[in-house]
Amino acid sequence: MPSVYVGLGSNIDRESNVRDGIAALGARFGALLRSAVFESPAEGFDGDDFYNLVVGFYTEESLEAVAHALREIEEAQGRVRGAPKLTSRTLDLDLLLFGDMIRTDSPPILPREDIVRFAFVLGPLADIAPDLRHPALGQSIAELWREFGEKRHSLRRLE
Numbered sequence: 001m002p003s004v005y006v007g008l009g010s011n012i013d014r015e016s017n018v019r020d021g022i023a024a025l026g027a028r029f030g031a032l033l034r035s036a037v038f039e040s041p042a043e044g045f046d047g048d049d050f051y052n053l054v055v056g057f058y059t060e061e062s063l064e065a066v067a068h069a070l071r072e073i074e075e076a077q078g079r080v081r082g083a084p085k086l087t088s089r090t091l092d093l094d095l096l097l098f099g100d101m102i103r104t105d106s107p108p109i110l111p112r113e114d115i116v117r118f119a120f121v122l123g124p125l126a127d128i129a130p131d132l133r134h135p136a137l138g139q140s141i142a143e144l145w146r147e148f149g150e151k152r153h154s155l156r157r158l159e
Contacts, residue, residue: 002099
């Protein structure tokens with residue numbers, strides 16, 4: 001049964017949308033491993049700061065079923081499809097890892113490139129899965145986080 005890691009983010013009614021997103025994920029997938037909540041500035045656009053965290057869970061569902069469920073949960077929280085990519089979000093659910101799957105030919109691309117690009121993804125993932133190995137790079141998440149350098153300072157742990 002693959003372990004799945006999902007990044008959650010919100011900068012619109014952040015507390016409520018993050019709380020409701022976690023509840024919906026738990027209702028759909030069962031027990032969740034949850035990182036602390038982190039606050040970070042909006043990346044690539046002017047907007048309110050985001051709350052971000054990562055959750056992990058095990059599932060027997062297919063990759064496609066999980067991806068579909070994440071879109072449904074986002075839409076239930078008011079996410080509007082077709083909005084510009086770099087804009088404020090009620091709830092953003094990004095599939096980061098699906099077991100050790102490497103998929104580069106069609107969405108969702110796995111592992112998600114954001115893992116090694118953004119502190120708001122890698123930091124929370126390191127919080128709950130430091131010994132996990134990045135399927136494509138072979139390094140542990142803790143090693144990647146240590147190497148992240150100064151970019152780590154854009155992240156503020158809230159809990």
